[in-house]
Amino acid sequence: xRAILFRLVVSVSFPFLVRVLATLxxxxxxxxxxxxxxxxxxxxxGPLLAVSAASIMGAPTASAAVxxxxxxxxxxxxxxxxxxxxxxxxVAGVWWAIVLAILWALxxxxxxxxxxxxxxxxxxxxxxxxxxxxxxYFSGAIGGASEMTLLAEATGARTDLVxxxxxxxxxxxxxxIPFAMQWSGLHGLEINPPGVREVSAGxxxxxxxxxxxxxxxxxxxxxTNPWFIGPxxxxxxxxxxxxxxxxxxxxxxxxxxxxIAISLxxxxxxxFLHTAPRWLxxxxxxxxxxxxxxxxxxxxxxxxxxxxxATLILGTSPGGIAEMSITAKVLQLGVPVVTAFQVxxxxxxxxxxxxxxxxxxxxxxxxxxxxxx
Numbered sequence: 487x488r489a490i491l492f493r494l495v496v497s498v499s500f501p502f503l504v505r506v507l508a509t510l511x512x513x514x515x516x517x518x519x520x521x522x523x524x525x526x527x528x529x530x531x532g533p534l535l536a537v538s539a540a541s542i543m544g545a546p547t548a549s550a551a552v553x554x555x556x557x558x559x560x561x562x563x564x565x566x567x568x569x570x571x572x573x574x575x576x577v578a579g580v581w582w583a584i585v586l587a588i589l590w591a592l593x594x595x596x597x598x599x600x601x602x603x604x605x606x607x608x609x610x611x612x613x614x615x616x617x618x619x620x621x622x623y624f625s626g627a628i629g630g631a632s633e634m635t636l637l638a639e640a641t642g643a644r645t646d647l648v649x650x651x652x653x654x655x656x657x658x659x660x661x662x663i664p665f666a667m668q669w670s671g672l673h674g675l676e677i678n679p680p681g682v683r684e685v686s687a688g689x690x691x692x693x694x695x696x697x698x699x700x701x702x703x704x705x706x707x708x709x710t711n712p713w714f715i716g717p718x719x720x721x722x723x724x725x726x727x728x729x730x731x732x733x734x735x736x737x738x739x740x741x742x743x744x745x746i747a748i749s750l751x752x753x754x755x756x757x758f759l760h761t762a763p764r765w766l767x768x769x770x771x772x773x774x775x776x777x778x779x780x781x782x783x784x785x786x787x788x789x790x791x792x793x794x795x796a797t798l799i800l801g802t803s804p805g806g807i808a809e810m811s812i813t814a815k816v817l818q819l820g821v822p823v824v825t826a827f828q829v830x831x832x833x834x835x836x837x838x839x840x841x842x843x844x845x846x847x848x849x850x851x852x853x854x855x856x857x858x859x
């Protein structure tokens with residue numbers, strides 16, 4: 487009853503637009519602190535940590551879907567400008583490494599799910615066995631949070647635990663990897679900068695119209711991450727054709743990072759910490775383990791491809807497309823390669839992980855042999 491009254495008061499005292507504005511101001515203040523402290527990715531890490539903390543403490547934070555979509559639109563467009571013909575040839579030359587990275591992600595996600603199941607199946611006897619199996623499997627899969635939650639729902643899984651696992655995984659990866667890269671000195675290694683550096687007002691307007699149309703087309707086709715993938719593909723098309731039109735202004739890219747970070751931070755709430763604390767601790771610990779394993783795998787791929795290890799560590803890390811691509815862009819760590827690895831992995835995981843669950847856990851049990859006379 488108190489929770490219902492609290493939400494009613496919030497809805498009356500803080501209309502949605504005011505809550506969105508207040509959250510933006512909080513994010514900007516956190517960005518200023520991070521800029522002063524010279525932290526990596528200040529326009530993403532500062533807002534992410536500040537909004538997450540405020541949300542957990544019960545503050546009425548809010549994120550507007552339209553701002554999040556615009557942020558993905560801007561980032562997708564900016565990343566597409568890196569794909570010059572020379573870069574496309576480079577990425578195509580390491581196709582086998584992308585395939586290995588996809589197989590690695592599927593195996594790692596399955597292993598993480600198995601580990602979660604062993605740790606928590608006995609602790610949650612109230613959850614039916616098949617539901618618990620689906621919950622741990624889709625919580626471990628390295629895919630988009632919303633997509634994995636929808637797939638989990640169709641199998642009868644505990645969607646609250648799945649959503650919590652992916653939200654926490656994204657935050658841990660988004661915060662841990664940039665700090666690790668900065669402290670290790672692995673930044674500023676980009677050997678293929680974007681082909682266009684100047685901002686043209688007319689070219690930028692035309693690029694915005696074209697990439698916006700690409701986003702709407704992907705949305706109409708019901709593709710995943712339409713506001714990121716659509717602009718990315720359209721901007722890639724212009725760049726490959728030698729007509730990049732315009733660079734994306736730095737301030738616009740920074741604003742996009744900020745609203746994407748806010749959209750991650752508002753997923754957390756006061757109730758979030760009460761959602762099976764041991765489950766969340768296991769997810770955090772397992773995510774750190776996956777980061778270490780992916781780092782080792784990235785070093786092996788770097789040895790085989792000749793690319794820089796930092797680039798392939800980001801490309802194979804268990805984070806999201808936008809977050810890892812932004813990290814590569816800001817730290818100048820092989821943006822096209824990281825983006826290609828992350829996009830290909832996401833598409834493959836979304837296609838394979840559902841049927842893979844059915845193959846692994848829904849096969850009919852073998853019939854018992856009839857007793858011999």
